[in-house]
Amino acid sequence: MKRGIRWGAFAALFLFATMMVTFAGAQTAVDGAIGGTVTDSSGAVIPNAQVTVHNNGTNADQHAVTDGSGYFRVVHLQPGTYTVTIAASGFQTNQSKNLTVNVGVMTSVQAHLQPGAAAQTVTVSGAAPLVNTSTPTFSGVINNYQLTHLPVNNYRWSSYALLTPGVVNDANGYGLLSFRGQSTLLNNVEFDGADDNQAFFSEERGRTRAGYSTAKAAIQEFQVNTSNYSVEYGFSAGGVVNAVSKSGTNHFHGQVYYFDRDSIWNAYNDYTKLTVPSGTGFTTEPYKPTDLRRQYGFGVGGPILKDRLFFFLAVDRFYHDFPGVSTPGNTFFYSQPDATVSNGCSASAVKSYSTIDADVCSLANNLTNAGLPTSYTQAVADYNNGIAGLNTMLGVAPRFGSQMIYFPKLDWQINKKNHASFEYNRLNWHSPAGIQTGAGALNYGKRSYGNDYVRDNWGIARLDTFLTPNVSNQALYQYGRDFEFEFSQQPTSYEQNTLIKNAAGYTNPFGGIPPEVYITPGNGGFEFGTPAFLERPAYPDERTWQFNDTVEWTRGNHDLKFGYQMVHTHDLSENLYNQYGSFSYTQLYNYFTDYYLAAQGGALAAKARNYSSYSQGFGSQGFGFSTVDYATFVQDEWKVSPKLSLTMGIRWEYEQTPNPQLPNTSNANPAYNIPQTGVLPKDKTNVGPRVGFAYDVFGNGKTVVRGGYGLFFARLINSTIYNAIAQTGVLTTDPNGNPLAQLQFSYNPTTAGAPVFPEVVTSAGTAGSPPNVIYFDPHFRMPEIEQADLTVQQQFGRHDVFSLTWLGAWGRRLPDFVDQNLPAPVQVNYVVNDPTGQGPLPNGKVLPVDFYVKAATSKVQLSNGVTATSSGRPNPYYGAETDIFSGVNSNYEGLVVQYEHQLSNHIQFNANYTWSHALDYGENNTSGTSTNALFDPTNLRLDYGNSDQNVPNRLVVNGVFTSPWQAHGLLGYLANGYEIAPDVQVQNGLPYSAGTNGNAFVQLNGKTLSYIGSGPTGSGGAPRAPGLDRNYVKRPRTAVVDLRMTKEFPIKGKANFQFIAEAFNLFNHQNVTGINTTAYNFGSSSSATCGANQLCFNAVNKNGTYTPQYGQVTNTNSSGFAYTPRQLQLAVQLTF
Structure with missing residues (x-):
């Protein structure tokens, strides 16, 4: 209690101090910076040098003066190319051209001025440094070159995050990502500094059934923050993907594209088969369902008023024809x-x-x-x-998806001190029969897939203001609506x-x-x-209002940031199951x-x-409610010396939850009351310190040691709140x-x-x-994860960088679900029945388990006066009482080896290998709630094991190789401009547990025991076989090799026309997306070979030969997104 008061008081003082500086707040960095130290030829620093940073695209200038240590920093630079000019009395003017600025990164300039007249100018190469010497963050920038040259299967720009270490797909390959072994629901997606998450399901807006949510031509680059990110980022305990859109410049530029993918070029899925009656039996034949994808659109930007007003417009159309196969x-x-x-x-x-x-x-x-x-x-x-x-x-079920995206953007250089931008994104997706997206055989009738619709609209306005040369302010406002709905078919x-x-x-x-x-x-x-989950008139209809404001103050060697953030979300969900x-x-x-x-x-x-x-x-069709996320932070980036940079900050977060709408606390008979339904969490103790360093070991920018530590908090998912509002057991x-x-x-x-x-x-x-009841535990707290990392990075030659990184993440207070309305268990013994000797447990092994016995039922009067059969539980007036608690811990450690060859001699090459181990006590990846996720509701330790996202080994290799020869004349159009870009991703398969099937048949002292729910403990919890660790076995490895081949035709030096051929899963590797996890079946009273208290190995006896069913692959390459059979795609693209 004292600790809570102390943290609360600290948070209040911290918030007050910050607001005294400014009513300010930042969310994410949507721009970059240029900074460095200016010295003379002997290495002595030069104070008071005049620095001009010129945007080559818009002609906008920013100015700075070096301090007493010769250091300068210019902030709020849009990603792009710049020219830096440095002048000082008695020295020649130094000019660095074509410096590249990326999002979230400071580009270093080490200028060495030569004695001479200022009228003399020395021009040096503007190549961006390969080694980051100023920030401690473990992150990677996916620049526009990679976005436009590397192949990606599912069109989602966020999927490029899989190129970076520490990131893996979810088990189904549906487009959700796990960072450092954490849940796929703990991440944060940002777009131009604005929240791009759907709070209800904790995914990217539009979710994964829609083709993608952002136009292909709209993205300039994005940053993948895997660990120890700045205090500007928050409400995330996983990773942060931070995207920046393209902008107009003084020169017209853009692209037009058309991509065509057709199943006639594709390979078969080994597990997609069509079975039809034939005479007295049936025939089963391989079947390749139609899979047509068309993506086309354009992006164009340019000036409206030179040097003042610029536009960018992207329009994207996507059509996907992918009939389902309905089978028994x-x-x-x-x-x-x-x-x-x-x-x-x-x-x-x-x-x-x-x-x-x-x-x-x-x-x-x-x-x-x-x-x-x-x-x-x-x-x-x-x-x-x-x-x-x-x-x-049964048979082939018509199914398609169609979407249209519009993205207009305006940039306005109001004057030298103020820059504003306005952008709007509209996504319209409709997909008849598109709720079930599986590419393989589906056990649904042809009209039971369900129709899927998404209407996603949002607008962002941002103002960057330089109050003085050293003080700037960035304000952002967003309004968005993510309206998703689903209905049944005729x-x-x-x-x-x-x-x-x-x-x-x-x-x-x-x-x-x-x-x-x-x-x-x-x-x-x-x-x-x-389907039981339909209809869904709003699922959800989510509206978001966001305001951020950040003040940045550069003072000497210090760059101070003060930030404030508010995200107000209103969710309406109409889904009576x-x-x-x-x-x-x-x-x-x-x-x-x-x-x-x-x-x-x-x-x-x-x-x-x-x-x-x-x-x-x-009951009610649905409920509406609001949450408000607040945050404020302070950060100091301190250039202690030319070699050492320190980043220190602290962030406070608070998610304001709604009040209960139907508390089950006011019944005339207190026996009917559930006090926990009258309160939702109000956790104001989320104060996260973060510290990091970057040390340039030899001062030459080639050898750097970076490290850091931070405390991060995730938000409470709104669909979990919804269930606690809607299912309180009130009659x-x-x-x-x-x-x-x-x-x-x-x-x-x-x-x-x-x-x-x-x-x-x-x-x-x-x-x-x-009735069943769902409520939050009175001691519930927001999920918390500590992160730490340490990197050694070394540049070799002019174009190659090697790095070695240790990553650590320790989750605390992670959410899970447990049924609290259970009787005290009794101990029973299971006996393994496996005459084959092929199962994971030895035949005859005795396995003691705590079993939850359902009591004899009787007639009881419920709170509404209706007489009903009791639940057979300690509280007979209610069924399951799901307690949402925050008591799961997780541990992750990884070692990352990276090698990068910057584009030179017609080759760009990147490779990274991650060794890691993720362990937890059953971290739950459910966005809503489940009744009882634990094996034994009273013994959390039994769930300790490999995380659902544990991938011990992952290798990513990709590159771009261009033809080195240069023919001339007409021959050059045919012989020049060839490019090949492979992307290879290989990893261990995700883990799974050996499971059981159905309801237990258990006897004690000759009496058959009734059970509360399914599974070996009779509690309705995890069906894992007793005696085996959770997730002790892995699926077969996954391997995806994608390839792009391009032929480029230059057009008068002003444009390029490209023919593109792409192959996804080039070698048609059978990536497992379905596997039989049932290792043991329970006995039954009618079986002569598998009786009471027996766990019988799941095998089929054919003429005395037993074939194990456990571990048998049931489907491959069926996600339709990350894992597909080999697919080929042709495209044409015009860039100007």
Whole structure:
């Protein structure tokens, strides 16, 4: 408690002191700087030298005077090329031309003035130094040369971040990135100094289903901050990707491009197959679905008023035609029953039947027992007709995505002291059937993918002001709206005739929107109807208001920054889960039983309850709420000596959360109250110091040691807040009887009020089951990560740099989810049943586990007065009580080796290798919430193991090689201008755990124990097999080799026309995107070989030969983004 008061008081004083200097704040560096020390020929410093920094593109000048140590720094320079002129009395004027300034980096100038008259000018090479001698940050700049010359598969400019060390893809390859082994949800994406994140899902605005969110031609360069970044960056415990857009200059410049990718040039995916009935069986053939991508657009910039007003405009169009392949989860679906079985379904013969024949017998028995006498022969016909009906929803599903982006920008040099810029980005994406983006086979009906839409609009205004030659101010304002919504597709004829209005006269009450039907894919089924996650009128509709202001004061060898930031976010999310109902079947024959009974109507239809479970959601469609992120900081960049630079700063952050909207705290009976639902976190203790150094060992700019340490905080994800607002377990209703909170009711066929297929429950009414609850732990704190790094960097020759870096990151207070409404566990023993000897655990091994036993249920009265069956938990009035707590730690250490060859002799080459190890106690990558993410809810230590993002070895190599010869005349157009650019990324596969499947069959003292949830502990937690470490095994390595080949035709020295050919995954390496992680199956009461308390190795017995299913690859190259089969692309591009 005293520590909290001390930190809070410090934060208040710190905020007050900062605001006394200025109501100021910065978020990110969107520009660069030029600085250095001016000396004479003997090395003595020259004070009071006049420095002029000239922007070669806009003719804007900035001025500075060297201090007593000969040092100067000029800040707020747009990325581009500059000329630096330095003059001093008694010395010749020194001029450095074509200096390159990159975002977030200070370009060093070491000027040595020669004695002579000022009228004499000495011009030197303006090449930017290869070694950064002034800042401690471990980061990399992806410059425009790399952006325009290297291949990238998925069009996302942020994917170039994968070229830098310490960065890996998420497990699915969908475009999310992990920095230093941290969650993909802890990063920060910036665009021109403004927040480019969606707070609801903690991803880049537009998310990953849209093609990309920024026009290809709009990006000048971007900076990837992997570790120990400046206090100007915040609300991130992962990495920061900081982009800078192009601007207009006094010269017209731009590009026009057209990229064409067609699946006829592509390789097959080994796991995308089309299975169709054939005679008495089925045929399965490799299938290459259509994959057409068209990207075209232009970017152009130039002057409106020379030296004063400039424009830039980018327009980008993207079209992606990628039909899905709807298939059942198992080819068993297409098996044909034997219509000539002589004994029919007699008890003495049924055991000898094939599985499909036995299923037909089950169908016949079900219908007969329900009062519809059915022979085996008739059941065969019914079964085949049922399959034929379902098959109408399988096959190739039309699917495409189309988007348009507009990006206009104005730069206004108001006068010598003020520069303003205004920009606007509009993204419009629509994708019929585009919610499910998987490139492989999908276990969904053709009309159950869902339609996806994105409307992303934002505008930024920024003003840079030089109050004095040494004091500047940068103010930024942004308004943005990221509006995403998703709806169901038009039902198929089968769905309309079965689920909406059937032959017996039933009509669905939801206006033609059918319920979901889920038939277990492993048993040959798939999912059709309306997916439980739809409809989503707003998911989310997010509006952002942002204000930043930064004051920078250069005083002697000190560069001081004072900053303030505010980001106000309003989220509206309308997504009542499962609002149209969901029937779940484990077997096809049970579904067919209900299908045929429902068609009969009357008393037979009333018996259509052969589903395993039915569930439906009720309550408010959605909720709106606001969060406000505040930050303020102070930083001093101190040039202690020409060799040593120190950076010291401190940053305070606070995320203001909304008030609860439906607190479950005011029931007349206190037993119904959940006090935790009445409070959301208010953590004001987030004060992060950061310190770093850069030491130029020999003072020649070729050998540098850099290092630093910082404390960083991540923000609380808004979708997590939403769940805590919407699911408090309150049973209060509106005047129409609809619950105010979002509630989920589950039924089994014998539950009172359970519907008959295909009917749904029309209102919550007296539906009674204890509701689930989600709340924040009273001690919840914002995620915190300490970062440290140490780098030794050495330049060799004029163009080569080698560096060695150690990286460390230690996460604390990371969020996770645990069910608190659980009984005290009892210890049970599992026994491994593995006669094959091929599993990870030895046969016969005894594994003690704490098991959470569901108590006997009884009738209880809920808070709304409805009588329901108790939950069998300590608090019988509620189901799962999900506690969002901040108690997970993580550890990451890495060693990075980098080599860079700057463009010379027609070669640019970069290579980096990262060795690392990431460990944690089950860091959760869920943006919303999960009921119970832990293996054992009362023993967090059992989850310690390799991180989900642990990649021990990763190698990245890329380069650009241009033709060295120079022919002349007409021959030169044919022989010159060739370029080849490879990009190679190889790494260990991501880890996974050996899992179990389904619900445990456990006995103790001869009595079968009921379970709270699935998994070996019966708690509904992680299904990992006991006795094995989490993430102890790795997928096969991933390897992606992309290649670009270019032929360039110069046009009168003013433009270049390019023919481009690209190959992605050139060697068609089978990068694993799906793998069977089920190592053991639980026993069952009906099995003669796998009984109570047994974990039976997942293997298939074929004629006495066991084939392990665990670890078998189920899909490769199916992400559609990072991992695809070999694809070829052709393009033309005009640059001027």
